[in-house]
Amino acid sequence: MSEDKINRRKYLKYAGAAVAVGAIAAAGYGISQYSQQPAPTTTTPGPTTPTTGKKKLKIGTTKPLTGAEAILGRNELNGTLLWEKMVNEAGGIKAGDGNTYEVEMVYYNDENLPENVGRFFEKLIVEDKVNYLFGPIYGPLGMATVPVVMRYEQLEFYGTASYDPNQWQDEFGEYVVHVCTNGNAYLRSMMDMIMDYIVPELDPDAKNIAIIHGDDIFRNTAGVGGMEYAKEKGVNVVVYEKYHTGATDLSPILSKIKAAKPDVTILLTGGAYQDAILITKQLKELDINLKLFFPGTGTVTHEWYDAVQPYGDYVLTITQWEPGVKYPVNYGPSHDEYISRYTQEYGQEPEYASAIGYTQGLALQMAMEKCPDPLNPRALRETVRKEVEFIGFYGHFKTDEHGIQIGHKVVVMQWQNGKKMCVWPPQVANSELLYPMPKWSER
């Protein structure tokens, strides 16, 4: 037996082992990929001496204050802390039981790790004895809260758009109130824009679209929900395809779309940030000239725009909220007041996560004001379900019987000369939709 033969066998054996280890590594990838040095958990000092005559309302939360989602986590927390400050400055929450409650936030850094979220939520409930919980931004972290609040029958104001409606449809609504537009409704505003504006006024062929999406929980619910809504709205889905989130090459799927041309006029994608770059580059490389496209939620960032230069303009994006999108507010601070206070407090403009953080507080505040038994999670849940509806600077807030957000809608933005302009819905649009996109060769 030659040395070479021995080595080849060993190689094959260890190559197999490498693939197996690689698969294990891939499984742990989502957890490990962006985690940074663990930082010590912190809590706010909170008001040390409760004001006489006021009761204390303790609210617990975790946020990813380090790791890949640290910026969003910090922003969401800042939004909540600003709400806490403004409420206490105004004298606290005058609740439906006749008492006034001063808010005290208790929070921990979950380090962007779902396992920490579960642990800290348990600690918040059992040791810190908080009255209510605010969920963290970022899908996997939000999902990790649900089993804990269900087990302890607590009430949480959810802080992200990812959830699995098939898994928790019934039980979920008993313990969780959604603040964001849910993942399964993410593509609805786009469909509405296509069928209520583009098709009747600009282009009858625009109802022929393609939907592709990643297979992680958020993108899957966004894509499947988009597909279902497309059928409901009469949109003609010419190509529908799911791919593994993080796929390194999407040219086979995009070639399918090209082969379906000229039927496909608009491409909507539930894709991650990296997918949004990949799709934009490969559409251009394959010279697929669509009239509009939305390559994924990552398009909301300036980093995406820079990465695909000079082809970022005309591309659609969606967001829960953006500065400049103004609603007729009937509860809480106005758009300008919120932005002014936030900028004064933190030295920078708020973004969508900050708005979610503030609105978590605002929704709880209205529920407390209307509920006769405001420290009872079930009673408060019923109040949210039946009586809490308002228009804040973040938009319309209203939930259905499952706690799912049905009032708020994501807004459709379009990159125009390097700026994101709101083009849908018409009530808050600040620019006309540029349609159709020019061909790649003409840009």
Next chain:
Amino acid sequence: MSLELLAQTIINGLFIGFLFGLAGMGLTIIFGVMKIINFATGAMIMLGAYVGYWTYTYWPYSAIPGIIVSVGVGFLFGILVYQVLVRRLIGKPLLTTLLVLFGLTSILENSMLNLWSPNPRSIPIDFPTYSYGLISISTSRVFVSIMAIVATILVLAVFKYTTFGRIIRAVIQDKIAATLMGVDVNRVYTLGFSLGVTLTFLAGALLAMVYPFEPFGGLPYALMAFVVVVLGTLGNPVGCLFAGLIIGTVHSFVGSYWTLNMSPAVAYLIMIITFLLRPQGLMGKKE
């Protein structure tokens, strides 16, 4: 219409196949010379991409300087890694190699995370695309393919026509005899490992021109490189390139005519079938 999709599918597959082939070539050369499996291939591909990207940020007019710098850094990095780590792994159990090089992977990935943040990067260079009916050919892909072919030819030329190549082949055939003939095996190993790492960095720098990348994004490419090495015969650069083209084309066909989700599964199935039916790979002779 279907003929055009067929043609586009083949073109897409060949283009990505060249990248798979190049990534596998670095792996197969290192194994061929010193019987070490470079389990840090994925992280090294990403590092090559980041070096190309980083150079581009200083010289945003062309991708060529980035490729040159990446190749140079790859060569020096290969020497460093060999002298500090890999030299001590020769003759050790393969499990030791696996653990040490996975450790290196973790160090590299987290270093890239701290240096360049977790945000995916992409080199925004505008290459023209030429269309013939519904078939489109991107010049960036053509450029990547030509670079892969040139790299293969250069590697083969070095192996076949230079003194260094003859020495490498002598070490591969019989290390003890080569040592007795006065060959400095440690030096050959150093250069052999560096050559493999250089090709890996080159694959990364070329990848950065067409795909977005991030610090932990090397794993899918590394797994494909393993598949390509097994299919193309261990230690055979030409086999690697052909295997890359086969796997790339299969990936493209599965994605276009079935579902992209099954593409990695089909590639691993091909690897398993190769293990079972032709363990010596496509270009190897039965022993």
